Amino acid sequence: MSQALHTPPSPPSTGATTPTGATGATAAAPAETPAQLAARYGLAVSGARPSLPGYLRRLWARRHFITAFATAKLTAQYSQARLGQLWQVANPLLNAAVYYFIFGILLSTKKGVPDYVPFLVTGVFVWTFTQSSIMAGTRAISGNLGLVRALHFPRAALPISFALQQLQQLLFSMCALVVILLCFGVPLSFSWLLVVPALALQFMFNAGVAMIVARMGAKTPDIAQLMPFLLRTWMYVSGVMWSIEKVMHNKDLPHAVLLALQCNPAAVYIDLMRFALIDSFHADQLPPHVWAVATGWALLAGVGGFIYFWKAEETYGRG
Numbered sequence: 001m002s003q004a005l006h007t008p009p010s011p012p013s014t015g016a017t018t019p020t021g022a023t024g025a026t027a028a029a030p031a032e033t034p035a036q037l038a039a040r041y042g043l044a045v046s047g048a049r050p051s052l053p054g055y056l057r058r059l060w061a062r063r064h065f066i067t068a069f070a071t072a073k074l075t076a077q078y079s080q081a082r083l084g085q086l087w088q089v090a091n092p093l094l095n096a097a098v099y100y101f102i103f104g105i106l107l108s109t110k111k112g113v114p115d116y117v118p119f120l121v122t123g124v125f126v127w128t129f130t131q132s133s134i135m136a137g138t139r140a141i142s143g144n145l146g147l148v149r150a151l152h153f154p155r156a157a158l159p160i161s162f163a164l165q166q167l168q169q170l171l172f173s174m175c176a177l178v179v180i181l182l183c184f185g186v187p188l189s190f191s192w193l194l195v196v197p198a199l200a201l202q203f204m205f206n207a208g209v210a211m212i213v214a215r216m217g218a219k220t221p222d223i224a225q226l227m228p229f230l231l232r233t234w235m236y237v238s239g240v241m242w243s244i245e246k247v248m249h250n251k252d253l254p255h256a257v258l259l260a261l262q263c264n265p266a267a268v269y270i271d272l273m274r275f276a277l278i279d280s281f282h283a284d285q286l287p288p289h290v291w292a293v294a295t296g297w298a299l300l301a302g303v304g305g306f307i308y309f310w311k312a313e314e315t316y317g318r319g
Contacts, residue, residue, distance in 0.1 A: 049313040059154040066157050070164040088172040096124040103241035114244050114280040118181050122277055123240040125177055126270045129170045130206050131231050136162035137210025138227050141218035141316050148317035155316045156309050159214040163207040167199070177277075186279055194276035202269040204298040208305030215309050217315055238266040246283045262287035265297040 050058065078087045100120055103109045110116035140159040141148060148155060174195075182188075217223045244261050247253075253261075261267065267287075272294060274281040287293060 040164070049310070052307070052310060054161055055154055055156075055310055055313070059156055059160075062153055062157050065153065066161045066164060069157070070168060073161070073165045074168050088169055089176045092125050092128050092173050093121075095128065096121045099124060099241050100199065109242040112246055113182060115186060115278050118184050118186050118278050119243075119274060119281070120241060123166070123178055123238075123270050125170060125173050126202070126273045127235055127238060127240045127266060128173075129166050129202065130209075130269070131235065131299060132169065132265055133163040133166045133206035133210050134213055134231060135224075135227060136166065137213045138217040138224040142215040142224070145317055155313055156211060156306065158303050159210040159309070160207050163203060163210045166206070167203050181277060186277070189279060191276050191295050195273065198269060198272040198276060198294070199292050201272075201294045201298040203304040205265055205269070206301075208298075208301030208303070209223040211305040211309035212301075215312050217314070234266060237261065239270060243285075244271075263293055265294075268294050268297065 040084065049055075074088075088261055100117065104116060104120065110120075113119055137159045140162055141155065148158075212224060239261075244267055248258055248261065268290060269279075271286050272290060275283065275286055275290075
């Protein structure tokens with residue numbers, strides 16, 4: 001019995017015929033591919049990009065993380081400063097004061113613009129929301145590689161949380177804005193309720209652009225160095241410190257330039273906030289179909305930016 005168990009089988013004779021009729025050694029079974037082995041043992045690629053609906057479900061499941069991360073970032077932003085969280089209001093107010101001196105007084109852009117100080121402060125606060133969201137988005141992945149490589153979560157949570165952080169910052173600043181409006185004689189109005197849909201559309205737009213630049217910044221960190229120049233140029237053509245309507249009325253500009261100024265997304269959201277808050281900013285100063293334009297920009301940037309970011313999900317933090 002023992003000899004039978006330990007005796008290896010005899011090799012086939014040289015002239016033996018294989019089941020297929022070929023002469024020689026029996027053909028070896030083909031080896032399984034890595035994909036077949038993974039399927040047989042129930043293995044999956046680590047960090048593989050999920051489907052778009054699955055990615056949305058995972059992102060929604062991390063909504064508490066997104067909110068907590070944004071709040072923690074906002075709290076820590078001025079933790080080392082003596083004035084602490086007062087800088088959340090002081091920073092945009094100081095920017096508005098500088099712009100008022102340069103553009104309102106030295107360059108006289110306040111001429112013909114009623115309620116210029118509320119007009120300017122509203123523009124500065126709303127523009128800062130967009131500018132800060134995009135700047136934070138450029139470093140959302142490259143500046144948080146330790147978190148990206150250590151934890152498994154939908155990476156879109158990072159640029160969205162940075163946009164949410166800037167929204168929270170804006171809400172703090174809105175308290176100062178309300179005081180300024182009342183001090184300069186702007187009355188309370190039911191139109192102030194339009195702030196809610198206007199900010200919702202702007203947040204969707206900002207988060208979408210933040211996701212676009214986050215993907216670009218993850219591969220090319222130099223984007224963060226170039227972005228301040230692009231944003232500064234964008235600010236100057238967005239009517240933050242001057243009235244686009246006045247310029248269009250007094251200048252013989254090409255139709256393409258007029259259309260670009262009217263449909264500029266930053267200018268659209270600034271105009272909506274001015275229309276909601278400032279009594280002297282009338283509907284005839286708004287671009288045609290302004291709410292449709294604002295919604296279109298929000299959907300284009302929000303949905304398009306999300307899909308663009310999701311397509312590179314499995315590359316973040318690698319290489």
